[in-house]
Amino acid sequence: MTFHWMQLVYALVSLFIVLNVGLIIQGIVRKIGARLGRRHGIRWYQLYLDLFKNYAMRSAVSHGIMFYLGPVFRLSGGIGLFLFMPVIYGSVWFQNFSGSGDLILLTYFIFFGTLGMALGAGESGHPYSAIGITRGLSQTTAAEIPLILAIIAIAVQYQTLSVTDIVAAQQGGILNWTLFTNPLATIAALLGFLGSMMRSPFDVVMAPQEIPVGPPTEFHSNFLAVLQTNRAIFPMAKTILYVNLFFGGATNWPVLIIKVFLLYMWPVFIGVAFPRFRVDQSIRWFLRIPTLIGILAILFI
């Protein structure tokens, strides 16, 4: 694959779009959550304000070079994940750098930021950071199992690991979506998805009342702003991956945004309905029902 400079421009454009979409979707989601609780809730643009505010903080303290690099790793992880993903099917513009690697690259690149962030948080020397990270890592390993099963199932189903090819195979009608052609894999992956979105019942990582916000407890000002930027991009990128794999991808931005929004609501719904799991409980949970469904998905390809 040859490299064109225009690709860079396209990539930046799509990055800009997804940043805004991410901020707005999350604002709206929180608004919806508030309305469910009969509150007005935040304004839909509140996340912009928070972001600006944090970028505008005047002072900052640093625990050391890794502390500095932690958010950098995190944001590069988020942006990188997005950049390695084909966003709009059939569009020359928005393929990003998906030619660099396939589905496996995406699933492993998710950890790039996580690991870097863990290191950064670790250097702060705050015990809560470490506790939060151990929880997060522990839970993630378990949550990934149904996802791996689902990925293998669809890889076998489509005989490819290329995301573009998987999306291509789902074109031509809603019934071609993996959701309908391989419902078990989709269910397994969606259950795994819950574990990676840091929402209840799997939000013991952050646990504000217990270990104040877990890993990022020492991050503030610009560091936090960078993390917030990532928090807008990273879940979007992950959700786009799921849309691509299971929900037929998208051929234009509006469809993509709608699909992403709907899929994003899935952990939100679960989150408002279920209380928090302890880490060992969530590990056990992931290793039971979702894993079983994943295994069935492979058996019934």
Next chain:
Amino acid sequence: MTQPILFIALPLLATFFTGLTGKRYGKFQSAVMNLALAGTVLISAYYVSAFVSGTRQPYTASTAGSLPPFSIAFRMALPEALTLLLINGLGLLGLSALKTTFRQKGTLSAVTYLLYFMALNGIVLTRDLFNYFVFIEISSVALAGMVLFKESGRCLKAGFSWMMATGVISIFLILSAILIYVRTGALDIDNILLTDPLVLYSGSAGAFFLFLALIFELKPFPANGWALDVYENASPAVSAVFSGAGITAGLFALYKFLPIVGDRWLFPLIIIGLVTFLFSNILALKQHIVNRMLGYSSVGQAGLIAAVFGMGVLSKEDMFFIAASLMAVHALAKGGLFWLSHHTGYTSVYEWAGIRHKPLFIFLLGFYIFALLGFPPFPSFFAKWSLISALAAGPYGWMMAAILLGSLLEAAWMIRWFGFAVKGNEQTANEIQKTPPVYTLVPALLLLGLILLLNRSRFAFILTNAWIPLLFITGFFLLDFLPARVKNTFMIGGLGLYFYFLYPTLTEFRLIFAIIFLLGGMILLLAGYHYKGRRIGFYPSSALMYSGLVGLLTAGTTVEFFFWWELMTLGSYFLILRGKKSLPHALSYFLFSMGGAYTMLSGFGLLAAANQGSLALETLSSGGPFQAVIFILLALGFLTKTATVPLHIWLPGAHSEAESDVSPVVSAVLLKAGVFGLILLMAGMGPQSLGRVNLYTALGWLGAITALIGNLSAIFEEDAKRLLAYSSIGQLGYVLFALAMMNHLGWLTATVFALNHFLIKALLFLAIGGVVMRVKTRNMYEMGGLIKKMPLSFISVMIGIIALSGVPPLTGFAGKWLSYNATVLSGWYFQGVIINFAGLVTFLYCFRLIFTIFLGQLKDQHRQVKEAPFWMMVPQIILMGVILFISTVPNVALKPVGTFLTRYFPEHALVWDGPMARSLYGYWNGYMIMLVTGVVFAAVFFWLFFINRKAVKIKQFNIVFAGERPSRPELTHFAYNFFAPYQKALGFLVAPVSTDFWNRLSEGTHAIAGFIARLFSGNGQSYVIHQILFAVLVFFLVLGGI
């Protein structure tokens, strides 16, 4: 000019002479004794050279010119000459150890000694039953006298038991002589054999009694308590000749008289011999008194050699070679060990730590022990090999099993002893006496080995192929007095040169593993420059190990392969043993390696048998009807080395307790020997199945489970090096899994994993080793915050863990990507999921490793710690460079591998387009990934740096602590029991099941030994009863059906 009678006459003359000169044992008497024994040695040496060169023919001489039975008929031939050389040589050497005894006890004691040797010479030379009886009597009485050199009640009791027991033997012997004479009218072997075999063998009680007497001379289990008491209680200097010379003579007598006894008794002989061998070693396990242990060993070895005499399957040539090698090595090594024991004066193995500061003693102890155990390059190694190969040709699996099991047990207690000597708790050191004989035996053994080898064309490769490495090893043994830095330079240069010369001949996997073994070894050796002083023992051991490793690559035959395999095991064992607390772990490493080596040996034996004795490695492809069994046996050997569950329990201790620059070698380099073996095996033998079980499927599952168990165990470790060791188990599990897939992608994955594991584990072990060197603890919760003090080590570990966990853009991802593709390709979905779960678990321990050591809170006592030593950093920097290079352009490394893999698996190869790899399913462009990640990272970094340039640098207690402030770093560093929730949820998966199994096995063996040991009460009467019962038992068993 010479006559065999001189062997009797010389000692007799000297006896009279010394006896006449009075009671005092002075210089004159000593000179006479030395002269007499030296004379016998010279004469036997003359005979040996004469027979070998063919200037003399074997002949029989009779005394007094009359015929048997009225004269003493002596036969002289090459076997006799060699045996006599051995016996008299030992006698001569033994003199000096007994000098003080003779001085104290007077000439009478010296006379006893000479008489003993006269009797032994007689036993070897005589062809006559009655004379044999006479000489046996003389030797028994003489030995009883020698036992009493040490004055103690126990000696007296032992001597008395001995007399009673030998009395029984005499009775059997004289009975047999009478009975045989009555039936055949002759007493000498040749005449007896002239009579009709029917007459001789038809239920002859004479043969039976003769058999019993011959056997009892060799102290068969369990009717041998009397002999053991002698070993234990007599002076070790006496035991040395008793074991070295006495047993040799007894064995020779057995060999000589066996034709009279007849074929019918061969099978019982094997049984008795093997049972003795096996149980003696079991019993030795429980002992801690060195002399008694050595006694058990002597008895056991005698049993083994006796069993060899009984093995009709062996060709005459084989039998001669095996028996001669075993006898010679046993005589010399056992003599040496007893003398060592005599000169150190230690009784219990625990006291042997006293020789720690005497490298020469350590060297000798190791030399003798490993000669006895049959390690290369000693002749016993080739004897063992020939024995097993010969047995493998027939349905004698149980014999192989018994021999190998016995050898394993022997190794267990011997190595434990050796370990205590090198690493045990030091006790008050005895004043060690000056000791001439022990030194002189060393070259004798080597010489002997070489002479024997020259006679065997099948092992001639030692002289053609192996002389360079062997010279290399010997060189390091000889140059051990040089400073470590000089030796290190030699070693690096040597490996480099070797690689340079070897390079043109290496292809494919051999080249890859040569790079790992040699270039990797060179890089890791750089760390050795850090050590000052001499590092006695390090370089010879390394030389052994590296030579062994390289030998595996150049080996063209199975015996060569096994030769180098054993050398490598030996060297690595010494290296591991160098660690401070590595005593039990080195032992367990050694035992597992030996176990693996023995299964491998039987596998190779069966293979050779299936190929009409051909030893070429290419014969792996034609395993005959037993190919599945061969595959399993060989695989077991290699899997032990790669520490596959459940054969893994040796690894964590061995790797973690080794020195800082040894751990990376044994982990990153040594484990690859097992991988190389597996590759050789799988490529050679192809798909295998046992019954309906596809062995590769089984191996795949085994690999997946190993990966999971290894990684899960790693996350619950508090000890940094143990964590890395467990991680190695997991990584090797991936390799096994990938290899077992038996397709192009699988093997490519395995290669990538192996290479990666080498790079990463070397890097991590070096980095952690450097840290441990500085902070003097391996517990991670005692460290923390070291990033401020050791930033370079931190970077090393960071690169290491990113690569290890398989996060793009570093090399680890290549393995993950390939493994996914290979999983889908082979349809091994569930194993693949376990593998990937294990991969995720890697994150947990990786984070724990870097966080608890480098991040978090710096401790008080580490505030002035410095960066790891320069020479520890140099190899790390090189390795980091290699990792980054390969990560950026993976095609440079992977494309050639893929190309030659198509020879094995032409289908489903990767298609390369520059740095872009395409498989059947996906694609991956390492260069682009690195580029995009790098650019994004740099952009974000500069963005943050720009907006946040004013950040105030604060210190470790400036954290938000709920309004409080931290008081002590120890209380603020979260590190202990790091993954408690994980333990709660999944801890049951790492319950130490296999450790328990092996522990129970070992405890059980010890319990058996303890139970049997109760037989040996030390009571003369009960020993006689044992003998009688033994005789009855043998009689009924033989008559009852065999």
Next chain:
Amino acid sequence: MSNDDLKKRRVIGPDGIEFEVNPMEDYFCTERPHPESPANRILEKFFNWARSESVWILGYGTGCGAIEMRPLMTPRFDAYRFGIQWRPTPRQANLLMVSGYLSVKTLKRVIRSYEQMQNPKFVMALGSCTINGGMYWDSYNTINRLDHYLPVDVYVAGCMPRPESILAGLEELKKRIRAGKGEGANAYIENLDWYKANQKKIIKDWDMPDYNW
């Protein structure tokens, strides 16, 4: 917490060399803070707007007033709609809400938390106790005037003030921020010596560095 672990101590390193550890200097940053100047006027106006519309409160209850802060999050009062959110760590919070009387012991923690917040940061004090000691004015252990120890932006009177008044106070605070008057952080640093003298006058066992970064 006693001062013992702040005293200098001799420790022996892993290589056997003994050396001195001075926790005050080795474990804590001793740098003196300096005021942070605002950005240029237009940008600062925009920033101030963003700050006023995104006030993150440090959820820290010092006294009885903490119970009045909870209803702010409920549907009835719903402070979220004004851009007000709670943060569990001072590092990420902008507003320190002192909810009631402060004893000497709690004041120490409040000071620490305040100093750990980042510039710009605001203080809002609830209840008469923070204004003049309230009903505890003559207690042996309760401070009377918070503004002697920390720069207070807004006082909300009452014993205790109801959530409505707190909301009104927050509105007032937002106005101040938008007007560019929310410079308490800089004021604190500029008058650091005075504040520190007052603080040290009543906190007799000063067991922390002068400025808690």
Next chain:
Amino acid sequence: MDYVIQELKTLFSGQNFEKKRGDLLFATLDTGVLVQALKHLRDMLGFRHLVLITAVDWIEEDLFQITYLLRNYTQKTDVGIRVFVPRSNPIMESIHTLWETAATYQRELHEMFGIDFPGSPRVNKPFILEGWQEIPPYRRDFDTKKYAEETYFPRPGRKTHDPETYMKQKLYPDGTES
């Protein structure tokens, strides 16, 4: 309750028995027998729960009164044991060996009254008064108001009213009362 009185009287020569209610009894004991008496009450008479330990400063008598309140859960009765220690040398035997919780009460009494309980865990550590340098604040000779005014920067302009007259004035400004 009578048997409690009986036992305390005969075994520990208790005095000044006051039956406040049917289920609440106060008694005064000598300091020397207190621990034995409490142990007896706990183990023999079922008063297993130490409700509280408190002190009163009888500055006029130059005594500190320490009161131990115990509860019997089966009979639902309480017993308060009083002992008196001299103000000049306020030392009392610690009962943390009987109830571990007593250590906290004793620590508080030590801080607030300056009564020492030798051997009680952490009794010398500050409890709520970190760095207190005056005489213990609950002693009646400690002038709280003066201390507060000197220390805590009182805000000028504070007015104090007598609650009764002030409320009267507020509620009935015209002076009528009914």
